[in-house]
Amino acid sequence: xxxxxxxxxxxxxxxxxxxxxxxxxxxxxxxxxxxxxxxxxxxxxxxxxxxxxxxxxxxxxxxxxxxxxxxxxxxxxxxxxxxxxxxxxxxxxxxxxxxxxxxxxxxxxxxxxxxxxxxxxxxxxxxxxxxxxxxxxxxxxxxxxxxxxxxxxxxxxxxxxxxxxxxxxxxxxxxxxxxxxxxxxxxxxxxxxxxxxxxxxxxxxxxxxxxxxxxxxxxxxxxxxxxxxxxxxxxxxxxxxxxxxxxxxxxxxx
Amino acid sequence: xxxxxxxxxxxxxxxxxxxxxxxxxxxxxxxxxxxxxxxxxxxxxxxxxxxxxxxxxxxxxxxxxxxxxxxxxxxxxxxxxxxxxxxxxxxxxxxxxxxxxxxxxxxxxxxxxxxxxxxxxxxxxxxxxxxxxxxxxxxxxxxxxxxxxxxxxxxxxxxxxxxxxxxxxxxxxxxxxxxxxxxxxxxxxxxxxxxxxxxxxxxxxxxxxxxxxxxxxxxxxxxxxxxxxxxxxxxxxxxxxxxxxxxxxxxxxx
DNA sequence: GTAAACCGTAAACGGTGTAAACTTGAGTGT
DNA sequence: ACACTCAAGTTTACACCGTTTACGGTTTAC
Numbered sequence: 001x002x003x004x005x006x007x008x009x010x011x012x013x014x015x016x017x018x019x020x021x022x023x024x025x026x027x028x029x030x031x032x033x034x035x036x037x038x039x040x041x042x043x044x045x046x047x048x049x050x051x052x053x054x055x056x057x058x059x060x061x062x063x064x065x066x067x068x069x070x071x072x073x074x075x076x077x078x079x080x081x082x083x084x085x086x087x088x089x090x091x092x093x094x095x096x097x098x099x100x101x102x103x104x105x106x107x108x109x110x111x112x113x114x115x116x117x118x119x120x121x122x123x124x125x126x127x128x129x130x131x132x133x134x135x136x137x138x139x140x141x142x143x144x145x146x147x148x149x150x151x152x153x154x155x156x157x158x159x160x161x162x163x164x165x166x167x168x169x170x171x172x173x174x175x176x177x178x179x180x181x182x183x184x185x186x187x188x189x190x191x192x193x194x195x196x197x198x199x200x201x202x203x204x205x206x207x208x209x210x211x212x213x214x215x216x217x218x219x220x221x222x223x224x225x226x227x228x229x230x231x232x233x234x235x236x237x238x239x240x241x242x243x244x245x246x247x248x249x250x251x252x253x254x
Numbered sequence: 255x256x257x258x259x260x261x262x263x264x265x266x267x268x269x270x271x272x273x274x275x276x277x278x279x280x281x282x283x284x285x286x287x288x289x290x291x292x293x294x295x296x297x298x299x300x301x302x303x304x305x306x307x308x309x310x311x312x313x314x315x316x317x318x319x320x321x322x323x324x325x326x327x328x329x330x331x332x333x334x335x336x337x338x339x340x341x342x343x344x345x346x347x348x349x350x351x352x353x354x355x356x357x358x359x360x361x362x363x364x365x366x367x368x369x370x371x372x373x374x375x376x377x378x379x380x381x382x383x384x385x386x387x388x389x390x391x392x393x394x395x396x397x398x399x400x401x402x403x404x405x406x407x408x409x410x411x412x413x414x415x416x417x418x419x420x421x422x423x424x425x426x427x428x429x430x431x432x433x434x435x436x437x438x439x440x441x442x443x444x445x446x447x448x449x450x451x452x453x454x455x456x457x458x459x460x461x462x463x464x465x466x467x468x469x470x471x472x473x474x475x476x477x478x479x480x481x482x483x484x485x486x487x488x489x490x491x492x493x494x495x496x497x498x499x500x501x502x503x504x505x506x507x508x
Numbered sequence: 509g510t511a512a513a514c515c516g517t518a519a520a521c522g523g524t525g526t527a528a529a530c531t532t533g534a535g536t537g538t
Numbered sequence: 539a540c541a542c543t544c545a546a547g548t549t550t551a552c553a554c555c556g557t558t559t560a561c562g563g564t565t566t567a568c
Contacts, residue, residue: 118366
């Protein structure tokens with residue numbers, strides 16, 4: 001069984017092909033071209049049906065690319081956040097959020113593919129991908145570290161709506177959820193709420209559904225992030241974090 | 255010139271065709287079928303190129319349908335809000351928001367077409383449509399009525415970021431902006447912020463980018479709306495409005 | 509060394525948006 | 539009433555798309 005030990009030649013080749021598929025797809029996306037099986041295949045020097053050895057449908061190609069680009073993007077802004085020491089999760093979150101937004105505005109087509117894609121209807125396949133979303137894991141983890149350090153308040157299990165309670169006890173986005181004690185799962189509610197806020201502004205800005213000048217000013221995003229300092233127990237760090245945030249936003253205008 | 259007086263027979267026929275295009279497109283969308291020129295044309299008993307007498311490209315068809323469906327949806331939840339008297343804008347806003355969400359979850363493909371569509375890149379055409387978005391007008395107007403009645407605080411012009419100030423002075427989404435005194439344009443900032451919050455949760459839920467159980471519980475949406483009661487000066491109405499909101503949310507679970 | 513598994517091809521089917529040329533029929537001016 | 543105009547359709551054609559099928563070679567494994 002070479003699945004865990006050294007991969008065989010064929011396996012390496014196959015993995016490389018997968019990488020190239022993602023790479024080429026990302027290039028097409030960034031060029032503004034349509035993401036299509038034929039275009040990807042052509043640029044790889046193959047014919048379209050050959051791609052069916054790697055993905056079983058166009059939708060699966062999209063899912064693959066979305067998943068990998070999410071992973072890559074997460075690594076990107078995680079790297080930016082690592083400018084700050086590991087014992088400063090609040091600073092890291094601030095930087096990561098700003099990087100997330102910067103990425104979403106710089107590569108709107110990638111953002112759209114990953115985050116503004118209906119994930120609900122087809123049933124099971126995409127739901128599972130959502131479960132292992134890299135960005136989801138990363139932000140959940142940061143938030144858990146912040147709770148560990150700043151002890152922001154969160155609802156107890158019996159304060160939660162029954163349906164929500166069920167969801168935080170058996171979470172779809174597990175992240176490090178197993179590391180979190182059962183009674184402390186209320187933090188996940190805070191996670192969901194803050195993710196909703198972050199996702200909201202960034203999607204609004206990336207999709208352009210408001211005044212472009214307001215987007216470029218960054219004030220909508222700034223205000224939204226600042227609103228969340230309190231609920232996350234970061235009031236004492238306010239000045240420092242806002243400074244950090246403004247420094248990040250200044251990068252966008254250069 | 256019969257453009258303003260009685261439309262000529264040809265004009266009426268043409269308008270009817272436009273209506274049918276939108277109608278058929280909506281039907282296709284709701285059936286889960288792809289929205290395509292050929293499908294629309296076929297269902298109308300025409301050939302695809304004939305549609306080019308009405309729209310100059312596929313994108314323009316999409317824009318047309320999006321615009322009209324936005325108008326129709328706005329009329330729909332405006333009608334629901336009119337259960338409440340005209341001098342209760344807060345109640346109307348509460349009901350309208352809940353209706354908006356209900357519509358977004360019930361007709362996700364319509365929602366996606368209108369609100370989760372990149373509007374930024376192509377340049378001018380779609381930007382103009384955004385300007386005259388019915389939903390934008392409706393919510394702006396309600397918020398202005400609430401300000402008129404409850405006098406929630408809003409930033410003065412010199413408190414605003416210069417770029418944002420420019421945007422509120424010469425707004426892209428005009429609504430009844432001309433009715434608002436120049437110095438009072440800061441309310442538009444509150445409008446943008448609350449629109450961002452509403453758009454955010456609803457898009458998150460409609461696109462399914464979080465735990466489906468949390469979506470069905472409605473708690474994420476509920477919490478977001480409640481968070482905005484304070485900033486809109488509706489703290490005194492809190493109990494009544496939350497009751498109204500919960501009554502609306504209860505409809506979804508039946 | 510041989511059988512099997514894998515990776516690619518070519519050909520084909522039905523679908524898409526779009527451009528061009530052509531027909532038809534209703535509306536208009538004299 | 540007749541001719542003219544022009545809008546609203548048609549047919550044909552092209553290039554692209556996802557997908558299926560049948561068919562070759564290579565590479566691997568026993």
